[in-house]
Amino acid sequence: MARAGSGSPRLDFRSDTRTVPDARMRAAMAGAQVGDDVYGDDPTVAVLEERVAELLGTEAALLTPTSTMANLLAPLAAFGPPGSPAPRLIVGADTHMAFLESRGLRRFGGVELLPVEQRPDGLPDLDVLTALLSTGAGPPTVVCLENTSMMRSGNALDAAATRAVAALAHRYGAHFHLDGARLANAAVALGVRPAELAEPADSVAFSVSKGLGAPVGGLLCGSGEYVARARELRGWLGGSMHQAGVVAAPALLALGRLPDLAADHETAAALACGLESVPGVELMRPPRPTNMVMARLAGLTPDECAARLAGHGVLVLPLPNGYVRFVTHRAHDMIGVREAVSALAAVAATVPAARLTTDGDLPGRGLSMTCMEEA
Numbered sequence: 001m002a003r004a005g006s007g008s009p010r011l012d013f014r015s016d017t018r019t020v021p022d023a024r025m026r027a028a029m030a031g032a033q034v035g036d037d038v039y040g041d042d043p044t045v046a047v048l049e050e051r052v053a054e055l056l057g058t059e060a061a062l063l064t065p066t067s068t069m070a071n072l073l074a075p076l077a078a079f080g081p082p083g084s085p086a087p088r089l090i091v092g093a094d095t096h097m098a099f100l101e102s103r104g105l106r107r108f109g110g111v112e113l114l115p116v117e118q119r120p121d122g123l124p125d126l127d128v129l130t131a132l133l134s135t136g137a138g139p140p141t142v143v144c145l146e147n148t149s150m151m152r153s154g155n156a157l158d159a160a161a162t163r164a165v166a167a168l169a170h171r172y173g174a175h176f177h178l179d180g181a182r183l184a185n186a187a188v189a190l191g192v193r194p195a196e197l198a199e200p201a202d203s204v205a206f207s208v209s210k211g212l213g214a215p216v217g218g219l220l221c222g223s224g225e226y227v228a229r230a231r232e233l234r235g236w237l238g239g240s241m242h243q244a245g246v247v248a249a250p251a252l253l254a255l256g257r258l259p260d261l262a263a264d265h266e267t268a269a270a271l272a273c274g275l276e277s278v279p280g281v282e283l284m285r286p287p288r289p290t291n292m293v294m295a296r297l298a299g300l301t302p303d304e305c306a307a308r309l310a311g312h313g314v315l316v317l318p319l320p321n322g323y324v325r326f327v328t329h330r331a332h333d334m335i336g337v338r339e340a341v342s343a344l345a346a347v348a349a350t351v352p353a354a355r356l357t358t359d360g361d362l363p364g365r366g367l368s369m370t371c372m373e374e375a
């Protein structure tokens with residue numbers, strides 16, 4: 001049962017970035033062979049970049065402090081030498097890049113974003129995309145696709161969807177960038193290799209610090225030439241790190257944990273099943289779910305819902321789309337799922353609007369714990 005009212009948050013579902021390095025990762029950091037990556041001779045970084053390039057099927061990869069920086073470098077390295085004029089960037093309106101990176105892209109990259117409406121599965125509306133791409137002689141264009149789709153409850157887009165966007169971008173001479181911070185989740189959910197999902201892309205941003213659990217790190221992947229340009233730009237931005245082997249070592253361990261993401265997806269499925277049984281709760285149900293559950297409770301704003309759940313020791317992220325976000329990761333198990341479901345049931349029981357949505361049902365009655373037994 002939830003330690004209702006204990007006030008000390010014990011279950012943190014805000015993001016899979018909340019994963020912390022375990023003992024093996026810390027030991028790997030302590031024992032990492034290092035050089036100086038600014039001089040190009042850190043052996044652990046070299047191995048990491050090779051492994052990620054192999055994983056995504058690209059010629060080369062570049063370690064960046066964050067995927068945010070990988071996404072900033074991505075359009076700037078797309079066309080010509082590092083000093084070339086900035087391209088414009090067409091990207092889904094409900095993406096990490098549109099929400100959290102547009103200001104940095106504009107300020108530090110001179111990149112203007114053209115947001116595109118997205119379908120419920122996260123794919124940009126292809127008609128709108130075509131219209132934007134065919135508008136005459138603008139600057140060179142980068143088209144970005146996000147997989148998994150952050151604001152579409154972590155939906156995984158399959159290779160066919162990715163190829164459709166890539167084909168459209170390439171028809172108009174655009175560079176196709178894949179923001180695959182959680183591409184590993186997509187690959188595991190779809191049962192395909194990450195390289196299959198990355199194949200149509202000219203560049204891919206990949207994160208080792210989400211569900212894979214490394215403390216920090218993004219990788220920007222693409223052709224050898226592309227990555228060489230990105231490497232120079234990374235230096236300009238102050239993103240080159242000297243003894244970065246200490247960061248690369250836990251990231252290498254993280255790469256070995258791809259199959260573990262399936263457990264996070266099972267936890268999320270059980271959580272979705274349980275939360276849905278709470279009176280007044282409505283879920284966003286993506287076609288290909290991964291490790292996220294987005295829920296809303298009748299009668300409460302996302303901020304109010306998050307605040308009340310925090311009072312029961314459960315942390316979630318309130319979103320501008322009307323939902324609160326639960327992200328499952330390696331720190332969660334079925335006991336945590338039960339506690340989260342019980343916490344939301346306890347919150348719902350205090351909200352008249354939530355109680356009204358069920359015909360005299362007792363709040364919390366029929367809470368589906370069966371889905372948790374199955375999972």
Ligand SMILES: *Cc1c(COP(=O)(O)O)cnc(C)c1O
Nearest residue numbers: 066067068096146150179181218
């Ligand atoms: C987390 C995330 C990023 C940024 O990654 P950081 O390493 O936290 O900077 C970019 N894009 C998407 C889709 C993400 O989920």
